[in-house]
Amino acid sequence: MVTAGHCTSGNGAILNPSQSDYIGPVVRDNWKNGHGSVKLSGQSYYSGGLALYRVNPGSSASARIYKGGKTSSSSRAVQDFWRRWAQEGDKVCTGGMMTGEKCGWKVADTQVTFRYSGGTTARDTVVAN
Structure with missing residues (x-):
């Protein structure tokens, strides 16, 4: 399975x-x-921030997106995924354990390098607003 690299x-x-x-x-x-x-x-090349993990026998995981925040148990199945790189104008949803699902984003730029104030640098990221 794949998840966000900053979450691991x-x-x-x-x-x-x-x-x-x-x-x-x-x-x-x-x-x-x-x-x-x-x-x-x-x-x-850099490819954003991702982590690949193995689902052990006896455990289960599925492609789901959180609908609520950290204390919510609400989620829904991911219904589709892109078979190409994001492009300007694409509409996207994001989701995470802390923030839940957020939709209505529109891709404004791709392959962006973003430097956080603490010195962490995310490369080849997608910017949407």
């Missing part, structure tokens, strides 16, 4: 939202906490 720690574990069930280990990511985007092994 390198070679860490994926737990369910209540932190009570170990789902599996992070097997590859391109986000270094405190630094930002890094290139995946063998790649010559």
